[in-house]
Amino acid sequence: MASKLRSRLPVREGNHTNCESCPIRGNALFEPVAKEHLDWTQQYRSTQYQIPAKTHIYREGEHPQELFTLFEGWVMIYKTLPDGRRQVSRIALPGDFLGFRGRPDQESINHSAQALTPVTLCAFPVDGIRQMFATHPELAERMINIHARDMALCQEYMMGIGRKSAEERLAFLLLEVFLRYRERTNSQATTIPFPITQEEMGDAVGLTMVHINRTLKVLRKSGALECSSRQLSIFDIQKVAEIAQFDLSNRIDRHVA
Amino acid sequence: MASKLRSRLPVREGNHTNCESCPIRGNALFEPVAKEHLDWTQQYRSTQYQIPAKTHIYREGEHPQELFTLFEGWVMIYKTLPDGRRQVSRIALPGDFLGFRGRPDQESINHSAQALTPVTLCAFPVDGIRQMFATHPELAERMINIHARDMALCQEYMMGIGRKSAEERLAFLLLEVFLRYRERTNSQATTIPFPITQEEMGDAVGLTMVHINRTLKVLRKSGALECSSRQLSIFDIQKVAEIAQFDLSNRIDRHVA
DNA sequence: CGAGCATTTGAAAGCTGTCAATTCCGGTGG
DNA sequence: CCACCGGAATTGACAGCTTTCAAATGCTCG
Numbered sequence: 001m002a003s004k005l006r007s008r009l010p011v012r013e014g015n016h017t018n019c020e021s022c023p024i025r026g027n028a029l030f031e032p033v034a035k036e037h038l039d040w041t042q043q044y045r046s047t048q049y050q051i052p053a054k055t056h057i058y059r060e061g062e063h064p065q066e067l068f069t070l071f072e073g074w075v076m077i078y079k080t081l082p083d084g085r086r087q088v089s090r091i092a093l094p095g096d097f098l099g100f101r102g103r104p105d106q107e108s109i110n111h112s113a114q115a116l117t118p119v120t121l122c123a124f125p126v127d128g129i130r131q132m133f134a135t136h137p138e139l140a141e142r143m144i145n146i147h148a149r150d151m152a153l154c155q156e157y158m159m160g161i162g163r164k165s166a167e168e169r170l171a172f173l174l175l176e177v178f179l180r181y182r183e184r185t186n187s188q189a190t191t192i193p194f195p196i197t198q199e200e201m202g203d204a205v206g207l208t209m210v211h212i213n214r215t216l217k218v219l220r221k222s223g224a225l226e227c228s229s230r231q232l233s234i235f236d237i238q239k240v241a242e243i244a245q246f247d248l249s250n251r252i253d254r255h256v257a
Numbered sequence: 258m259a260s261k262l263r264s265r266l267p268v269r270e271g272n273h274t275n276c277e278s279c280p281i282r283g284n285a286l287f288e289p290v291a292k293e294h295l296d297w298t299q300q301y302r303s304t305q306y307q308i309p310a311k312t313h314i315y316r317e318g319e320h321p322q323e324l325f326t327l328f329e330g331w332v333m334i335y336k337t338l339p340d341g342r343r344q345v346s347r348i349a350l351p352g353d354f355l356g357f358r359g360r361p362d363q364e365s366i367n368h369s370a371q372a373l374t375p376v377t378l379c380a381f382p383v384d385g386i387r388q389m390f391a392t393h394p395e396l397a398e399r400m401i402n403i404h405a406r407d408m409a410l411c412q413e414y415m416m417g418i419g420r421k422s423a424e425e426r427l428a429f430l431l432l433e434v435f436l437r438y439r440e441r442t443n444s445q446a447t448t449i450p451f452p453i454t455q456e457e458m459g460d461a462v463g464l465t466m467v468h469i470n471r472t473l474k475v476l477r478k479s480g481a482l483e484c485s486s487r488q489l490s491i492f493d494i495q496k497v498a499e500i501a502q503f504d505l506s507n508r509i510d511r512h513v514a
Numbered sequence: 515c516g517a518g519c520a521t522t523t524g525a526a527a528g529c530t531g532t533c534a535a536t537t538c539c540g541g542t543g544g
Numbered sequence: 545c546c547a548c549c550g551g552a553a554t555t556g557a558c559a560g561c562t563t564t565c566a567a568a569t570g571c572t573c574g
Contacts, residue, residue, distance in 0.1 A: 079416045081502055087416040102405035110409050133398050140397035141390050147404040148359035152367050154411045159336045159344040161419045162463030166562075197520065206419030211562055213522060228521090229571085245338055423530070454552065468530055470554060485553090486539085 049121040053195075057113040057121065058099060064109060066123040068098040073119030074195050078203065079111050088204035089154065091116075091177050091196065093184050097146050104129065116195045161206040164245060166215045169205040171244035174225060178234050194232035219243070306378040310452075314370040314378065315356060321366060323380040325355040330376030331452050335460065336368045345461035346411065348373075348434055348453065350441050354403050361386065373452045418463040421502060423472045426462040428501035431476075431484060435491050451489035476500070 048071070051057065058064040060079060070092050077090040077098070089111060092098060101107045104126035133140040156176075160169045181192050198216065199209040207215070219225055224239040225232070234240055241248050305328075308314065315321040317336060327349050334347040334355070346368060349355060358364045361383035390397040413433075417426045438449050455473070456466040464472070476482055481496040482489070491497055498505050 079412060081416070081420065085420040087412075087419045089412045089415055100405060101409070102402040111412060130398065133401070134394045137391045137394045137397060140394060140401065141387065143401055144390070144397065144404065145359040147401065147408065148357060151404065151408055151411065152358070154408065154415065155336060155344075155346045155368060158346055158411065158415050158418065159338070161415060162344045162460075163338065163342040199520080203419075208563055209520090210522085210564080213520095214562095217522085456552080465531055466553085467532080467555090470552095471530095474554085 047123045049123055051115055051119050051121070053115050053117050053119075055115050057115065057119075058109055059112045060110060061108050063104075064099050065104075065126055067100055067104075067126060067129060068113075068124070069122040070094055070096045070098060071120040071122055074116040075119060076114050076116050076196075076200060077111050078114070086203045087206070088200060089157070090150070091204065093177075093181055095184055097143075097150075100143075100147075116200075117193075157205075166205075166207055166211055167218060167243060168245050169207065170201065170212060170215045171219060171225075171240050172246055173201060173205050174219075174227060174232060175234065175237065175240045175244050175246050178232055179237075190235060191231055191233040193230060194227065195230050304380045306380055308372055308376050308378070310372050310374050310376075312372050314372065314376075315366055316369045317367060318365050320361075321356050321383075322361075323382055324357055324361075324386060325370075325381070326379040327351055327353045327355055328377040328379055331373040332376060333371050333373050333453075333457060334368050335371070343460045344463070345457060346414070347407070348461065350434075350438055352441055354400075354407075357400075357404075373457075374450075414462075423462075423464055423468055424475060424500060425502050426464065427458065427469060427472045428476060428482075428497050429503055430458060430462050431482060431489060432491065432494065432497045432501050432503050435489055436494075447492060448488055448490040450487060451484065452487050 047066075049068075053073075057068065057075065072094055075092040075096070075098060076088055077092060078086050078088040080086045090096075092113070098113050098121070099109065101109055133143070153176075157172075160172050164172065177194070177196075178192060182188065196204075197209075198212045201207075202209045202212040205212075216227055219240075220227070222239065222243065224236040224243070225234045227233070237248070240246070304323075306325075310330075314325065314332065329351055332349040332353070332355060333345055334349060335343050335345040337343045347353075349370070355370050355378070356366065358366055390400070410433075414429075417429050421429065434451070434453075435449060439445065453461075454466075455469045458464075459466045459469040462469075473484055476497075477484070479496065479500065481493040481500070482491045484490070494505070497503070
C-alpha cells in the first residue's frame, strides 16, 4: 500500500533561463531547437525549478499550468484509487517529459508526479504549447516520438504486470530502469543510484512490499544483481534479461531523434 | 493462454478513396481536414482496406508500411511473450488509430493488431507522415491528442491490472468499452455488440479464462449487467462503476478536439 | 541518541491459476 | 431438417503464488 502522501511544498523558482543549459541531449522537448530559433526562445522562454525530494510536482486532478522537462533527478508517476491503492506507471529520468495531457486547458491531469530525489525541472506554460506546435512543427514531431516511446514502455510494463511472475516483473523493472538510466547518462557503470523504495517498486509492478522483499532476496541469490541502500548493481545483464523475459534486442528507450 | 495465432491472410484492397468518406467524426486523424485542404488530400490520398474477422492487420516485429485509422469493426491490440502468454493492451473501436510508432522507418512495431470482427481500415503510407506533420501542424496536434488519450487509457488499465481485484478489473473492462463504444457510435443503448471472448477478456485484464468466467457469474448475479453471446448489456452504470472503481466524473475517452 | 521510515522474516489465509471434464452453441454437411 | 464438429463457456477440485498480519531489525537524520 502507498505510504501517506505528503502535502505539496511550494515550488521554489530558480533562475529564469532558457533551456540551452539543459544537460540532456536528444530527449528533451524544448532543448535542441533553442539555438536555431532564437526568436522562438525569446518568445517562449521557459522557467527552471528546483524542488526537494519527496515533494509533488503536481497531483492527480489538478490543473498544472505548465509542462515540464526533467533536467535532473528521478520522478515517480503514479495514480491512486480512493482507498489508497497506488500504481506507479512510470519512473521518469532526466530528459523525460512531464505533465502532458490532451487539452491542458480543459482536462485535469490524470496522474501525480512526485520527486524521488531533488529535482531540476524546465517548465513551459501550457498556454504557449498550441502555438508552439503550430510555429515549430519539428517540436510537435519530437513530442509525438516521445509519446510513442512512453506508450511502448507503458505497454511493456502492462504485459509484465498482467502476465509475468513476481520474479520476472521485478527483474524487468530493475533492468529496464538500469538500462534506461545508463543510456540517459551515457554510462556503462555496473552500479547506478536507485532511489526507489521496495514499497515503490511494489507499486510499480503490482506486488506488495513484502513480496518485493522476498523476491529481491531470490534475485540476489542468483548472483546477477544487487539492490540495496539506494543502489542497484547488475553484474550479469544477460542473466537478468532471461529472468525478466526482457528482449534485449529490441530496446525501447533510445534517444528520440 | 492465447489461442494459436492464425496465419495472416492477404489484405484485400478496396476502393481507392480519400478519407472524406470516413463515417467517424472527431476521432480520426485523417478525416476532418480533408475539406479545408483539398490540395493535401490530393497529395496524401489514402487507401481503404476490408479484412475479415480474426485476421491480423500486422504482427509484433513486422515493419508495416502504413498507418491505419479504424473505420469500422473492432480490433484487438496485444503483445505476446515467447512462451505464448498474451497481454491485450487495447480494444480499438472505430475512429481509433493503429500502427503508430516513433520512427516507422527504423523501428519494428511492438505489438500485434488483430481484427475481432470484419474491419474497414483507412491506410496511410508511413513515408508521408513526416512531411504531413510538417505541412499540416494541426494534424500533428491532433495526433498528439490521440496519443495523450490512448496513454491515459493505458495507464488506467495498468492501475486496474496492478492493483484491482478480479471483479473490479473485469467490471472496469466491460464498462470502459461499453461507454467508449456508445460515445463513438453516439448511442444510448443498454445493449451493445461485444465480440470479445472470455479468453480475450482475461488477456486484457491479466486473468485466466476460467477466472473470468467465474467472475462474470458473480457480476451477473449483481444484476447490473449481462454479458453473453457476443453481447454486453449494462443495466445499471452507476452500480458497475462502483464495483469497478470507475470514476464516471472523469471520462477519459472523449472526442479528441 | 531517539524517532520514524525502510527492510526483513515467519505463519497463515485467500485469491487466482491449473487441470480436467462437461455442456453449450453456431456453423457445416448430409 | 438434423447430426456432427470445433471453439467457447462452465464447473469442480486442488495447488500455489501473493497477500495479510505481526513483529523484529536496520538505518538515516535531526
